[in-house]
Amino acid sequence: xAASYQLRDKDKYKFQIIAYERAADAVEHASSELKDLWDDGxxxxxPGIGPSIAEHLGELFKTGRSKHFDSLMKDIPTxxxxxxxxxxxxxxxxxxxxxxxxPKEVRGKLKEIAEKEKKGKRxxxxxxxxxxxxxxxxxxxxxxTVHVDPLGSLRRQASTIGDIDIAVATNDPVAVIDYFTKYPxxxxxxxxxxxxxxxxxxxxxxxxxxxxxxxxxxxxLQHFTGSKHHNxxxxxxxxxxxxxxxEYGIKTIKNLKIKIKNFEDEKSFYNYLGLDxxxxxxxxxxxxxxxxxxxxxxxxxxxxxxxxxxQIHSSFDIETSHDLGESSMEEIIKKANELxxxxxxxxxHNPSQKGHNDSQTVEILKxxxxxxxxxxxxxxxxxxGSIQKVFNSLEIDILSDGSLPVPEQGLxxxxxxxxxxxxxxxxxxxxxxxxxLTALTHPKVRIFAHPTARKLNERExxxxxxxxxxxxxxxxxxxxxxxxxxMRLDLPDNLVREAVKLGVKMTFGTDAHHKDGMNNITxxxxxxxxGWCGARDIINTRSLKDFELLLKQF
DNA sequence: GCCGTTTTCGGCCCGACTGTTTTCAGTCG
Numbered sequence: 001x002a003a004s005y006q007l008r009d010k011d012k013y014k015f016q017i018i019a020y021e022r023a024a025d026a027v028e029h030a031s032s033e034l035k036d037l038w039d040d041g042x043x044x045x046x047p048g049i050g051p052s053i054a055e056h057l058g059e060l061f062k063t064g065r066s067k068h069f070d071s072l073m074k075d076i077p078t079x080x081x082x083x084x085x086x087x088x089x090x091x092x093x094x095x096x097x098x099x100x101x102x103p104k105e106v107r108g109k110l111k112e113i114a115e116k117e118k119k120g121k122r123x124x125x126x127x128x129x130x131x132x133x134x135x136x137x138x139x140x141x142x143x144x145t146v147h148v149d150p151l152g153s154l155r156r157q158a159s160t161i162g163d164i165d166i167a168v169a170t171n172d173p174v175a176v177i178d179y180f181t182k183y184p185x186x187x188x189x190x191x192x193x194x195x196x197x198x199x200x201x202x203x204x205x206x207x208x209x210x211x212x213x214x215x216x217x218x219x220x221l222q223h224f225t226g227s228k229h230h231n232x233x234x235x236x237x238x239x240x241x242x243x244x245x246x247e248y249g250i251k252t253i254k255n256l257k258i259k260i261k262n263f264e265d266e267k268s269f270y271n272y273l274g275l276d277x278x279x280x281x282x283x284x285x286x287x288x289x290x291x292x293x294x295x296x297x298x299x300x301x302x303x304x305x306x307x308x309x310x311q312i313h314s315s316f317d318i319e320t321s322h323d324l325g326e327s328s329m330e331e332i333i334k335k336a337n338e339l340x341x342x343x344x345x346x347x348x349h350n351p352s353q354k355g356h357n358d359s360q361t362v363e364i365l366k367x368x369x370x371x372x373x374x375x376x377x378x379x380x381x382x383x384x385g386s387i388q389k390v391f392n393s394l395e396i397d398i399l400s401d402g403s404l405p406v407p408e409q410g411l412x413x414x415x416x417x418x419x420x421x422x423x424x425x426x427x428x429x430x431x432x433x434x435x436x437l438t439a440l441t442h443p444k445v446r447i448f449a450h451p452t453a454r455k456l457n458e459r460e461x462x463x464x465x466x467x468x469x470x471x472x473x474x475x476x477x478x479x480x481x482x483x484x485x486x487m488r489l490d491l492p493d494n495l496v497r498e499a500v501k502l503g504v505k506m507t508f509g510t511d512a513h514h515k516d517g518m519n520n521i522t523x524x525x526x527x528x529x530x531g532w533c534g535a536r537d538i539i540n541t542r543s544l545k546d547f548e549l550l551l552k553q554f
Numbered sequence: 555g556c557c558g559t560t561t562t563c564g565g566c567c568c569g570a571c572t573g574t575t576t577t578c579a580g581t582c583g
C-alpha cells in the first residue's frame with residue numbers, strides 16, 4: 001500500500017506512506033499471527049495499526065478481499081513487488097522497468113530473484129560471524145585502523161543475519177575506505193563514498209563499512225548497531241527534548257549547525273538522553289526505551305551463569321529412532337568440565353519403535369541406566385572436574401496423537417524426559433496443541449524441546465496455541481527449551497519474551513551430537529537475552545542441589 | 555494514517571550514496 005501511495009503522489013501521501021510502512025513492519029514483528037489478533041479483537045493493540053488499517057484488515061479477513069486495498073493495487077503488477085526485492089530498486093524504478101524497459105531484461109531479473117529466494121537470503125549466525133571475523137582481521141592490518149567492530153544484526157545476535165555491518169574508527173577515512181574496497185575476496189564494489197562503502201562477497205554476502213573519527217566512535221557504534229526501529233524511536237524521543245541524533249553526535253534543533261556533543265562510548269550516549277544503557281540484544285524497539293527511561297531494564301542472563309547443558313546426544317548406542325551422537329559419554333563429560341558445568345543430561349533419542357518391542361526397549365534403557373549409575377558412582381568418588389552428576393534422560397518423539405513411543409517401564413528408568421516433534425509438522429493448530437499437551441502430561445516429561453520445530457531457512461515452525469502451552473507449563477512445572485543449535489534457535493526470541501512475561505521457565509539444550517556442539521550454548525544465551533531473560537528465567541543457572549529439588553516438584 | 559508525561563490537532567528520524575542532476579529524486583539502513 002505504501003508503494004501504491006508512493007506512485008500516486010509521493011508528497012501528498014507522504015505520511016500515509018510512512019504509516020503503511022510502519023504498520024507493515026509492526027505486522028512482521030508481531031509476536032502473534034495477525035489473524036489471531038483479529039479474532040480476539042486486538043488488532044488495534046498493535047502499535048502502528050490504527051482504526052483505518054484495522055478496518056481494511058478486518059474486511060480482508062472476513063471476505064478475503066479489501067475494497068480499499070484492491071482499488072489502490074489495481075494498477076501495480078505483482079512482478080513490480082518481485083523486482084523490489086533487488087537492492088537499489090524501489091517501486092518507481094520497478095514500474096519504469098516493466099513499462100519502458102526491455103522485457104527480456106525484466107524476465108532475467110525475475111529469474112535471478114527466484115533463485116535467490118531458493119537459496120535463502122539470510123545467513124546463519126555462526127557463518128556470518130566467521131565471515132565478519134575475516135574481514136575485520138583484514139581491516140585491522142591497515143595502519144590507519146584504530147578500532148574495528150562488528151555491528152548491526154550481528155552485534156544484536158539476531159538468529160539470522162542479512163548484511164554484515166562493520167565499523168572502523170580512524171583519522172584517515174579515505175585510506176581505510178580505499179583499502180576496504182580492495183578486500184581480496186570482494187566480487188563487486190556496491191558503493192563507495194566518504195563515510196561508507198559496501199562490497200559483495202562470494203555467496204551474495206554484502207559487507208557494509210562505516211567510518212568515523214575516534215572522538216565520535218560511540219555515536220557511530222550506536223547508530224550502526226541499530227536496529228533501524230530502535231534508532232527511529234530514539235530520535236523521536238530526542239526530538240521531544242529538542243535534540244537531533246545522528247551518527248555524528250547530538251545537535252540541538254534550534255541550531256543544527258552546532259554540534260553540541262560527541263560520544264566516545266555508547267553508555268554516555270544513552271545516559272545523555274536520560275536513559276539507562278541498553279544492551280544491543282534489546283535494541284528492537286519493543287519497549288526497551290520506555291524501560292530504560294524508568295530504570296526497569298532486566299538484568300540479562302550471562303554465559304558465566306550457566307551451570308548445565310540439558311540436551312546432549314552421546315554415542316552410547318541405544319538403537320535410536322534418529323541420529324546417534326558421535327562423542328562418548330566420557331568425552332562429553334570432559335568437555336562439560338572444560339565449560340565449568342555442575343551437571344548435564346544425556347538425552348539420546350528414544351530407541352526406534354520399528355526395530356524393538358516394548359520389552360526390548362526397556363532392556364536397552366536399563367543398560368543405559370546402569371551405565372549412568374556407574375558414571376555417577378565414580379564422579380562421587382573422584383573429584384576431578386566441576387561436574388558432579390550426569391542425568392539419565394531421553395529425547396522422546398511426540399507421536400501424532402500425543403502418545404510416547406516408550407513403554408511406562410522404560411519411562412520409570414529416567415530421571416526426566418524431553419519431548420519433541422519430529423514428524424507430522426502440518427497438523428492444524430488445535431490438534432497440534434492437544435498433541436503437545438498430551439505428551440507433556442506424563443510426570444516424567446519435564447521439557448518441551450525445540451518447541452516450534454523450525455529450521456532456519458528450511459522449515460517454518462509448527463502452529464501452536466502458545467498462550468495455552470505456556471499456561472499448561474506454568475501450572476504443571478514443565479519447562480520450555482531454548483535449543484541452542486544455530487539451525488534451530490528454538491524457542492524463537494519473540495516467544496521467549498512472552499514466556500518471560502508469564503513466568504514460564506526455560507532450559508538451555510545445545511542438542512550437541514558431538515562434544516564440540518556444546519560450544520553452541522552461546523547462541524542459546526543470545527536468544528535468551530534477546531527475549532529479556534534474567535538468570536531466574538533459566539533452569540540451567542540453578543545449582544545441582546536446586547535442580548534436583550525442582551525435579552521432585554510436580 | 556497514526557499517535558500523545560508539552561498535543562485528540564498538528565506533528566511525523568536522519569543522513570549517505572548513486573545517477574543523472576547543476577539542486578534533486580530514488581533508495582537504503
